[in-house]
Amino acid sequence: MELQNYEKKREKIVKAFNELKTSNPAALKNRIKFSWSNWMFGLEKLEDSLIRLKNAGIDYIELHGNHYGNDLGYNAKETKKLLNKYNISVSGVCGMFSPECDLSSNVPRHRQAAIDYLKREIEFTAEVGGEYLLVVPAAVGRPEAYDDTEFERSVETIQKVADLFIKYNVKAAIEPIRSAETSLIHTVADAKRYIKEVNSAGIRHINGDTYHMQSEEDHIGEAILDAGEMLVNLHIADSNRCALGSGSLDIDCIIMALYLLDYQNGNRFVTAEPLGPGGDPYPAMNGRPDKEKLDQLVNESVKYFRKREEILCG
Numbered sequence: 001m002e003l004q005n006y007e008k009k010r011e012k013i014v015k016a017f018n019e020l021k022t023s024n025p026a027a028l029k030n031r032i033k034f035s036w037s038n039w040m041f042g043l044e045k046l047e048d049s050l051i052r053l054k055n056a057g058i059d060y061i062e063l064h065g066n067h068y069g070n071d072l073g074y075n076a077k078e079t080k081k082l083l084n085k086y087n088i089s090v091s092g093v094c095g096m097f098s099p100e101c102d103l104s105s106n107v108p109r110h111r112q113a114a115i116d117y118l119k120r121e122i123e124f125t126a127e128v129g130g131e132y133l134l135v136v137p138a139a140v141g142r143p144e145a146y147d148d149t150e151f152e153r154s155v156e157t158i159q160k161v162a163d164l165f166i167k168y169n170v171k172a173a174i175e176p177i178r179s180a181e182t183s184l185i186h187t188v189a190d191a192k193r194y195i196k197e198v199n200s201a202g203i204r205h206i207n208g209d210t211y212h213m214q215s216e217e218d219h220i221g222e223a224i225l226d227a228g229e230m231l232v233n234l235h236i237a238d239s240n241r242c243a244l245g246s247g248s249l250d251i252d253c254i255i256m257a258l259y260l261l262d263y264q265n266g267n268r269f270v271t272a273e274p275l276g277p278g279g280d281p282y283p284a285m286n287g288r289p290d291k292e293k294l295d296q297l298v299n300e301s302v303k304y305f306r307k308r309e310e311i312l313c314g
Helices: 005-023 046-055 076-086 108-127 150-159 162-167 188-198 210-216 220-230 251-260 282-286 291-313
Strands: 033-037 060-064 089-094 132-135 171-174 205-209 231-236 269-272
Touching: 005 220, 005 251, 033 089, 033 291, 046 060, 046 076, 046 291, 060 269, 076 108, 089 108, 089 231, 089 269, 108 132, 108 150, 108 162, 132 205, 132 231, 150 188, 162 171, 171 188, 171 231, 188 205, 188 220, 205 210, 205 220, 210 220, 210 231, 220 231, 220 251, 231 251, 251 291, 269 291
Parallel strands: 033 060, 033 269, 060 089, 089 132, 132 171, 171 205, 205 231, 231 269
Antiparallel strands: none
16 A cells, blocks of 8 residues: 555655664664753742652753843742752753734834843853753734734844844744744744844754644654754644643654754754643743643653653664
8 A cells, every 4th residue: 555645754764764773873872852841830939840850850941931021030040059959951941922022023112022032031041051042033822914024024123132142152943833823934944044034143043843843844754854953952742732642743753853863962952842732822831830730741751752762762
C-alpha cells in the first residue's frame, strides 16, 4: 500500500536519522537539553516551581517574562540565588506580547510599551544567564489585523532594540504563532522572512512551537529542519496541548529531526509548554495553580520524552 504524503516525509527523516546513527554513533551520545516554561504555573512561588522541576530531573527553566513594569517581575539577584540553590539554569525567557504591548500596533504608545518591555527583559535575561528571549512580532490574542502595514511597523519597532540583543549577548527568538491567535508570522518561513527584513545580527533566531506547527506547517519535522541553525528553542506539548504521550504527536519524528540538526550539542533547548486544550490559555498566567496536577504534568512529560529519546538514540 502506498504511503500517505506525511508518511513519505517522515520516512525521509527516519532514513537520514538511521544513516547518522550508523555512520556516526558518537553524534548521538549527548542528550537534548530539556527545559520547562513556568508561566503556566501562574502565581506559584518561583522556589516551588524550581523544586518541582528538580524533583522531576529537569535542569533548565524558561522563565516567565513578567517585567510588565519597573516594579513588576522577578528580581534578578533573588532569582539567581534560588537558581543556584537548586542547581537549575535558565534556558531563556518567554516574552509576553498582548495588544497593549504590541510591536505591530497602530497605537504608538502600545509599540512604545513593547520597546520598554523588551529593554527590561533583555537586561533581565542576560543577568540570569538566559540564552534567548522569545519575541512575538504581533500581539497574541489578536488574530485580526489592524491593517496591511503591521509587518512593516513590527520590523521598524524591533529594529529599535536590535542592538541591545547584541550588547547583552541574548538571542532574539522569533516565534511563529498559529493564525487563530495572532495576525503575523505563522510559520518558520514567515519567521525567516521577518528576520531577513529586520536585517540585524541581534535578530537571527527562531523559537518553534509544535502546537502552532500542527496548524500552520505542512510537516513539523520538515519545518524543524527548515529552521536549521536558527532554531534555538522548541516549545513542545502533545497534540491536545497536554502532557507528552497523552495525544497523537509524532514525538519520535521531532526528536530525530532535532538530532539531525545536531541540536543536542550547544545551547539549544526543548521546552515543555503543555498549556491544556482551549483557545485561551493565558488566564492561567495569573491564576492559582493546582500543584498536584502540575506535578503529574511535569513528571509524565519529561519521562515520556526521555523514554522516546533513549529508544531512538540509546
